[in-house]
Amino acid sequence: MDDEIEQRLRGLDETVNELARKNKAKELQKEIELRLAKLNERDPNFYSAQEPPVKLLSIKKNRTAEEEADDLLQQFMQEVSLDEKNELAKEQTELSKNPMLKKFKQTGNLIHQLMMRRNLEIRERSLDDGNDDEIPDVIADDNDSDEVVNDDDVDWCTTCNEDGVLRCIDCDMDIYCRDCFRELHRDRDMRNHRTQPYDSSQSERGRRKAS
Numbered sequence: 001m002d003d004e005i006e007q008r009l010r011g012l013d014e015t016v017n018e019l020a021r022k023n024k025a026k027e028l029q030k031e032i033e034l035r036l037a038k039l040n041e042r043d044p045n046f047y048s049a050q051e052p053p054v055k056l057l058s059i060k061k062n063r064t065a066e067e068e069a070d071d072l073l074q075q076f077m078q079e080v081s082l083d084e085k086n087e088l089a090k091e092q093t094e095l096s097k098n099p100m101l102k103k104f105k106q107t108g109n110l111i112h113q114l115m116m117r118r119n120l121e122i123r124e125r126s127l128d129d130g131n132d133d134e135i136p137d138v139i140a141d142d143n144d145s146d147e148v149v150n151d152d153d154v155d156w157c158t159t160c161n162e163d164g165v166l167r168c169i170d171c172d173m174d175i176y177c178r179d180c181f182r183e184l185h186r187d188r189d190m191r192n193h194r195t196q197p198y199d200s201s202q203s204e205r206g207r208r209k210a211s
Helices: 002-039 065-096 099-129 178-184 204-210
Strands: 166-168 174-176 195-197
Touching: 166 178, 174 178
Parallel strands: none
Antiparallel strands: 166 174, 166 195
16 A cells, blocks of 8 residues: 555656646747847747747756756757848848849949959050060150150250150150169059150250261
8 A cells, every 4th residue: 555655656746747847848948939039129929929939859857957958058049040041041032132232233243344354454564564674665656746845955864964865755755864764664654654766966965066
């Protein structure tokens, strides 16, 4: 008789413990639903009215509270990550349907292509220019240049007192010796300046020297 009573009491105790575990699981379920609703800025009862976003594993016997908490936390993080991915996919789908966004992407691609083409032209031009120390051999045609300034009394270099050997069309027809021209036209934006040969003997001072 005593054994039967003890067995019934043990069974009752197990039933009470099982109910306690179920109640604990429901409380945790509700807490996770509230946290998830707050994270997604939704009504606190949003998840309660539909399929639960997080399905808790059945709490097995002989598991420590720390193990149960780890499992619940892992499930919670997985569900949050899945929900965020769904929201991101939804936003991307909506944006892809936006005609203004499509036009913006097309414009961006066109600008990128133009920039790539421009960079290629600059590189090709740099290769054609040769070394920095070389004097550009671009000789301007008569139709490309303005009327040559007639300053017969000035036949020396604009920078120093050496005799000039060329004029720079893009520097207002200034006269330079080779060294000064090379030194003053090292910058990239000045390497393509057009030049004309200059014969100092044709100037007034040159004619006086010859005579």
